[in-house]
Amino acid sequence: MDRDNCDFSPMKQSLKKNINQVIMALQSSLETMDDENNCLLGNFERIKNQFIQVEMNAATFYLNCYLSPFTEKYPEISICLQNMSARKHGGLIVVKREDSLEPFMHPGIPIAAELSHSLLESIFFPGNPLHDGAVLVHQNHIVSAANVLPLSHRDVGDKKLGTRHRAALGLSEKCDALVLVVSEETGKISFAFNGGLHPITTGEII
Structure with a gap:
């Protein structure tokens, strides 16, 4: 088994998409900070939940990378x-x-x-x-x-x-x-x- 192979392309693409969504949400919050009528606390809660999802997706991706070289099962x-x-x-x-x-x-x-x-x-x-x-x-x-x-x-x-x-x-x-x-x-x-x-x-x- 190739121990350097860590492709899992669909999972990797999904992870990249999740990360980009977090970046866009942070950028949007940054752009609206000067609007005194816009409270960012709700945005931060949503971004925190997105971060949690990104962490779980990343762990899933790397779990496969860690497992696949050592067992075909x-x-x-x-x-x-x-x-x-x-x-x-x-x-x-x-x-x-x-x-x-x-x-x-x-x-x-x-x-x-x-x-x-x-x-x-x-x-x-x-x-x-x-x-x-x-x-x-x-x-x-x-x-x-x-x-x-x-x-x-x-x-x-x-x-x-x-x-x-x-x-x-x-x-x-x-x-x-x-x-x-x-x-x-x-x-x-x-x-x-x-x-x-x-x-x-x-x-x-x-």
Whole structure:
């Protein structure tokens, strides 16, 4: 697989369009600042929401860039995330990249199966004995489930993080693994990479 290939042209074009919309909104606000009858607070609220959408679209784009060189099964992962998000089934998926994970993970139950979205979803189905831990993915296979990750001791912004998100951040602070999280409370999808936690848009992962 070509590790320098990060095209995803339709997604990239959409991101450029979103950024241009924010720039135009800021420019419009700048041009109307001298109008005393025009309150910009409403404009700022809309622009803030546009910024949030741009951040999520950018995270979605880069998630694909980070995933595609290390697994050809990233569309299967995407389908799994979408389905789990819709059902609010919590999940934690570690995608191994270059670094060894052995020093940082407490090993779980070996699976050693070809990756598919249905298998991933079944592992995280509520009540499954393996659903609370992290699934380890290497290349196109599910290596193991119920792995225990190190927990981060920091919060992100003003938000207190749940255990899955702290585990995702904790591992990403120690190695180059990419860790995907689905919140069972909100169904929202995030990924942790290089010590950062990024929300992504549902419906645009592939």
